[in-house]
Amino acid sequence: MKHLVVVESPTKAKTLSRFLGNEYVILASYGHIRDLPKKKLGVDIDNGFKPQYQALSDKKKVVKKIIEAVKDADEVILATDPDREGEAIAYHLKYLIEQKVKKIKVKRITFHEITAEAINSALKNPGDVDLSLFEAQQARRVLDRLVGYKLSPLLWRKVRKGLSAGRVQSVAVRLICEREDEIRRFVPQEYWLIEADFVKNKSLKLGGFELVRLHKAKPKIGSEKELKEVVRDLKQSGYEISKLQIKEVKKSSMPPLVTSTMQQMASTRFGFSAHRTMRAAQALYEKGLITYHRTDSVHLSAKFVDEARRFIKKSYGDAYVPVKKRIFKTKSRVAQEAHEAIRPTRVDVTYDSEKIKRLGADEIKVYSLIWLKAVMSQMADWKGKQTLVEVADKKGMAVFRNQGVVEVFDGWRRLYWQGREDKKIEFIEGLKVGDQVELADLRYEQKFTSPPNRYGDAGLIKVLEEKGIGRPSTYASILQKIQQRGYVEKEERRFVPTFLGEAVTEFLVKYFPEVMDYEFTAKMEGDLDLIAAGRKKWLTVVSSFWSWFAPQIEKVLGSAKRVKVKVEKTGEKCPECKAGELVVRVGRYGKFLACSNFPECSYTREYVQKTKWKCPECDGEVIVKKTKKGRKFYGCSNYPKCKWGSWRKPRDLKEQSD
DNA sequence: CAGTGAGCGAGCTTCCGCTTGACTT
Numbered sequence: 097m098k099h100l101v102v103v104e105s106p107t108k109a110k111t112l113s114r115f116l117g118n119e120y121v122i123l124a125s126y127g128h129i130r131d132l133p134k135k136k137l138g139v140d141i142d143n144g145f146k147p148q149y150q151a152l153s154d155k156k157k158v159v160k161k162i163i164e165a166v167k168d169a170d171e172v173i174l175a176t177d178p179d180r181e182g183e184a185i186a187y188h189l190k191y192l193i194e195q196k197v198k199k200i201k202v203k204r205i206t207f208h209e210i211t212a213e214a215i216n217s218a219l220k221n222p223g224d225v226d227l228s229l230f231e232a233q234q235a236r237r238v239l240d241r242l243v244g245y246k247l248s249p250l251l252w253r254k255v256r257k258g259l260s261a262g263r264v265q266s267v268a269v270r271l272i273c274e275r276e277d278e279i280r281r282f283v284p285q286e287y288w289l290i291e292a293d294f295v296k297n298k299s300l301k302l303g304g305f306e307l308v309r310l311h312k313a314k315p316k317i318g319s320e321k322e323l324k325e326v327v328r329d330l331k332q333s334g335y336e337i338s339k340l341q342i343k344e345v346k347k348s349s350m351p352p353l354v355t356s357t358m359q360q361m362a363s364t365r366f367g368f369s370a371h372r373t374m375r376a377a378q379a380l381y382e383k384g385l386i387t388y389h390r391t392d393s394v395h396l397s398a399k400f401v402d403e404a405r406r407f408i409k410k411s412y413g414d415a416y417v418p419v420k421k422r423i424f425k426t427k428s429r430v431a432q433e434a435h436e437a438i439r440p441t442r443v444d445v446t447y448d449s450e451k452i453k454r455l456g457a458d459e460i461k462v463y464s465l466i467w468l469k470a471v472m473s474q475m476a477d478w479k480g481k482q483t484l485v486e487v488a489d490k491k492g493m494a495v496f497r498n499q500g501v502v503e504v505f506d507g508w509r510r511l512y513w514q515g516r517e518d519k520k521i522e523f524i525e526g527l528k529v530g531d532q533v534e535l536a537d538l539r540y541e542q543k544f545t546s547p548p549n550r551y552g553d554a555g556l557i558k559v560l561e562e563k564g565i566g567r568p569s570t571y572a573s574i575l576q577k578i579q580q581r582g583y584v585e586k587e588e589r590r591f592v593p594t595f596l597g598e599a600v601t602e603f604l605v606k607y608f609p610e611v612m613d614y615e616f617t618a619k620m621e622g623d624l625d626l627i628a629a630g631r632k633k634w635l636t637v638v639s640s641f642w643s644w645f646a647p648q649i650e651k652v653l654g655s656a657k658r659v660k661v662k663v664e665k666t667g668e669k670c671p672e673c674k675a676g677e678l679v680v681r682v683g684r685y686g687k688f689l690a691c692s693n694f695p696e697c698s699y700t701r702e703y704v705q706k707t708k709w710k711c712p713e714c715d716g717e718v719i720v721k722k723t724k725k726g727r728k729f730y731g732c733s734n735y736p737k738c739k740w741g742s743w744r745k746p747r748d749l750k751e752q753s754d
Numbered sequence: 755c756a757g758t759g760a761g762c763g764a765g766c767t768t769c770c771g772c773t774t775g776a777c778t779t
Contacts, residue, residue, distance in 0.1 A: 104772065105772090105774080106773090106774075107774095124774090125773080126772085126774060127772035127774080128771070128772045129772095129773095131772095132769090134769095135766095177772090180771095181771060181772055182772085185772070236770080237770075237771085239770095240769050240770045241770080242769085243769070244768060244770075246768095246769095247769085248767075248768035249768070252766095252767065252768085257766080257767065258768085259768080260769075261768080262769045263770075264769085264770065265769085378774085382774095390772085390773090566770085566771095567771060569770095569771060569772060569773080570771060573770095681758075682758085682759090690759060694759060695759080695760060698759090700757075700758075700759085729779065741779075
């Protein structure tokens with residue numbers, strides 16, 4: 097018997113080949129092979145929303161190779177991932193195979209980890225393609241197509257040509273716009289930090305107490321006048337110790353990394369963009385150093401857990417190995433446990449080993465995160481002693497608190513690279529509640545509340561993931577897309593909406609609040625789960641969406657006014673007509689300066705974003721430019737005389753590249 | 755390495771999610 101096994105990735109194929117004998121041929125489909133057409137809607141709405149699938153043009157060679165292999169085989173086994181998208185790939189593979197080769201047996205197997213036991217058990221119990229699960233994917237695909245290919249043309253008509261909208265990207269832009277609104281609306285609130293030191297018996301110093309509670313009638317100090325009154329009262333009060341507490345505390349380590357958390361950590365720790373992180377992870381994956389890097393599962397294989405425990409015991413000692421193996425569950429509603437968490441394939445290849453040191457700088461950094469988080473996740477709890485002392489005044493007006501933690505056992509924090517100082521309290525011995533103390537010193541400092549931060553890659557991905565919007569394979573590309581469309585820009589690595597982004601968001605929120613709702617995806621996922629469970633028909637889900645969406649599209653097409661997008665003004669007079677003002681416009685090739693009196697005056701000039709750097713190759717200046725695809729790069733102001741250019745910030749190679 | 759925009763109404767743009775190379779900028 098000759099068996100053909102088809103999986104989605106060549107690396108998975110290679111891994112499988114280690115477990116299967118010569119009678120198995122293993123090929124990869126390289127992801128999806130059939131999809132809706134790109135140039136048209138491709139959904140026959142009047143005919144039961146029938147999707148008009150076609151073979152993907154860039155997969156023709158791959159498919160041909162698979163078909164050739166099918167002809168030589170006695171049976172075909174589809175072993176794509178056990179999730180919605182994996183089932184769809186299997187469905188379409190089966191479709192194409194049965195169309196081209198008659199009388200071939202096509203089986204479907206699934207497994208959740210690539211081990212001999214899992215594979216053998218799957219091979220012993222083959223099934224068929226799960227049509228319900230496939231239909232859930234089909235509903236997802238058709239919904240996304242309808243939303244995207246109906247809303248986008250609406251924007252072409254009502255805002256500007258070439259724009260796009262979609263279930264994921266439009267909500268991502270909305271998040272950025274609303275954060276910007278919050279920042280604009282923000283009014284700083286004044287408050288005062290009050291600290292005090294006390295003494296007991298004129299000699300025992302008790303320092304570093306913070307005022308945590310003030311008289312109920314006046315809980316907050318909002319001005320200097322109020323502060324003065326409070327300080328005067330506090331200075332006249334008598335004090336006693338009102339609370340003493342010593343508590344054992346422990347902290348367990350966090351789960352190993354998944355795509356989103358890896359992108360977040362690399363962003364906050366190294367300033368990497370999500371895209372840059374994925375590039376490094378892809379390289380590590382291809383070198384066999386880490387498991388698959390597009391995953392939302394925190395599960396670790398039993399084999400790795402055993403190896404990690406042995407490694408921890410050997411390297412750090414028995415105390416660092418938890419009694420029970422630590423098992424993590426993926427809590428996401430989407431819970432598609434197709435893969436493992438991202439972990440080193442071999443725990444003994446440490447992040448500072450010779451093998452890793454020879455890699456590129458980005459790869460070393462990303463590998464370090466992956467290795468550390470995976471190993472830490474299997475280490476024993478951190479243990480500490482938390483002490484708490486409270487001092488209250490006798491009139492019941494104020495409470496001061498001193499809280500500190502002393503480390504008893506470092507546990508997983510032995511590998512915690514962010515040196516964290518514990519605040520220690522040494523004077524707790526010998527104190528008791530009711531002890532009289534005197535105020536020794538009172539300090540105060542004026543503070544203002546600060547506005548929320550703009551989103552960076554890390555923050556945005558975190559929110560998207562929490563809301564179930566987007567998938568591990570798409571986080572990085574979503575962030576790229578919304579920048580390419582000109583909806584948002586990065587400033588100091590953080591997202592700022594453009595006038596275009598704000599105009600489009602306002603338009604969509606006004607007319608399509610349901611689609612722009614942060615819960616839209618979550619509701620859709622709920623329906624998809626029902627379809628997968630066979631409790632709802634895919635057609636019902638799609639057509640009930642269409643029944644309100646289609647009329648709304650028609651209505652807005654007819655009634656909505658064209659949106660005026662604000663322009664950025666420069667304050668500079670037009671040198672040609674002397675009447676208009678120069679404004680920043682965004683065209684196909686990026687930003688440019690133009691006269692506000694267009695079309696009466698057609699003066700234009702290049703928009704130059706200057707930087708602080710000089711060109712390293714001539715006497716020109718380094719300026720920021722954009723490629724036709726919208727990617728930012730650094731070039732010389734003397735172009736085309738000087739051809740110097742760079743993706744990275746010059747003389748600061750630590751900065752991110754896009 | 756010129757040219758972009760607005761609106762003429764020619765033909766075109768657009769979604770999300772799964773994969774890797776082969777390509778510049």
